[in-house]
Amino acid sequence: MNIQEVRNKLLSARETPFRNVFSSYVGSDFLPTLDDQESAFIFVASKEKIVEPTEIMRRLSQGCRNHFEALLKMKTVHGFFFDHFALFLKLHDDGLLIGFGADEMYYVVATWDQDGHDLWKPVRDLYKRPVTTSG
Numbered sequence: 001m002n003i004q005e006v007r008n009k010l011l012s013a014r015e016t017p018f019r020n021v022f023s024s025y026v027g028s029d030f031l032p033t034l035d036d037q038e039s040a041f042i043f044v045a046s047k048e049k050i051v052e053p054t055e056i057m058r059r060l061s062q063g064c065r066n067h068f069e070a071l072l073k074m075k076t077v078h079g080f081f082f083d084h085f086a087l088f089l090k091l092h093d094d095g096l097l098i099g100f101g102a103d104e105m106y107y108v109v110a111t112w113d114q115d116g117h118d119l120w121k122p123v124r125d126l127y128k129r130p131v132t133t134s135g
Contacts, residue, residue: 009041010041010044010045013041013042013044013045014045014090017090017094017113018042018088018090018094018095018096018111018112018113019094019111019112019113019115019117019118020113021111022108022111022118023118025108025118025120026118031107031108031120031121031122032107032108032120033105033106033107033108034098034106034108035106038106039098039106042088042096042098043088045088045090046088046089046090046096047089047090047091048087048088048089049086049087049088049089050086050087050089051084051085051086051087053072053085055087056068056085056087056097057069059087059089059095060087060097060110061112061117063117063119064097064110064112064117064119067109067110067119067121068085068097068109068110070121070133071085071099071109071121073133074121074122074131074132074133075131075132075133076102076125076129076130076131076132077129078102078129079102080102081099081101081102081103081122081125081131082099082100082101082102082107083100083101083102084099084100085097085098085099085100085109086098086100093112093113093114094112094113095110095111095112096108096110096111097109097110097111101122101125101126102125103125103126103127104126105125105126107120107122108120109121
């Protein structure tokens, strides 16, 4: 990718609401994930990055808070599924929550804008092991 292509992608990343980027996943069986390059574009396009779970909880809407609480409890046979989370904000009403899985995948678990939110929860990890919220 040349420098002009990178600039164009960055401009697009800054101007496109997070929820629009992942709208094709709504209602599907596929869970949005990110690679390192996509994660870097999100990081650069965001005005704020929050990684402290209590601060993430404070910044989320009620519907997203309930979802986040469930994600914090998710486990596989090897322990907790998510290592940590990052909340990315362009504006108060343009946000994205990423869960960093123990399987080394970056899962998009929530997006929102002024019109609502979309939520995703993995049912299996990268190795096809079930992910649950029970004991």
